[in-house]
Amino acid sequence: MPTNTVTKKRVLALGTPRFAVAEFEQLCKSYDVDVVLPHPSDRDDTVKRIHEAAAARAADGGYDAMFWLFGTSAYSPFDEHMLTPVLASGRCGLLASGGAGYNDVAFEWAAERGAYVTNTPDGPTQGTADMALLLFLSALRQARLTEQTMRSGHWRQGLPLMDDPQALTVGIYGMGAIGRAFAKKIAGAFPPRRIIYHNRSRLSPKQELEAGGAEYVSFEELLKTSDVLSIHCPLTEQTEGSIGADQFAIMKDGVYIVNTARGAVLGEAAFIAAIESGKVAAAGLDVFDNEPRPNPFWLTCDRVTVQPHWGGFSKMTIKRGEGYVLANVRAFLEAGTPINPVNKP
Structure with missing residues (x-):
């Protein structure tokens, strides 16, 4: 007798999880998952591998979903050139991305082709806020300068006295989950004199209280009043380059800058000029800008502590983030709608 066969939905995985292994194994049992291993440093090679996988599945109708995880700067952006073969069949309805930011994904283009793009808004919150805290203290105590002085054999000779966080006004640009977590951490560890913030919309009184009593101010007042400016806003058309020469000009002399959001929020030339002056x-x-090959200035300036976009790369953060990516995939394949869409097909 003839038997009815049910074709499993197909998923293209760009890489495999390091920690959410059980969740991935369950996904592989439920669906037909093809794994493409990205090249660690060659974007063109990674794109070629994706295109080859899409071509191999084209005769079967293509994929229903695709996902990628973390540490993708070597082969991003996820643009039309990379993704067109995956979406060409019209069948693929989900591109699930790791990380909170999605400025490197062509999400509007994907929506026009019927595909959701998702992120993991809560996955990197604590890890990135911890990194902001580390850089906050490193900037105030000029950790790069003091370490270089000691390593060069001069002990603390010539070092200036540093600032204390308790005496300062800390300004936060962008009060989403990461900004609020950062405010809560600094308020609990060493309360600054004042925490102020600017956001697209004001937080509720309860959220402001939980964020160390943070006060909502205008963007101009944030720039004029902050002793430390910590950047946590997403990179959008509105925020890209929103801190340039004119904005640095109205800041306090000797301001400290912390950025764990996106480099392009600050105009790089104006930022470098402000540090040099x-x-x-x-x-x-x-x-x-231009990760993973930033301007050499940042690698040589003794008054700048640098990290390689590493805030979200802790064991707990990656495990949670991987779980969120796979949960978005499963929710879409089972119900047709992902958990964390950033666009609307």
């Missing part, structure tokens, strides 16, 4: 006393940066 002393307008910015010191900075702590985890994000840059």
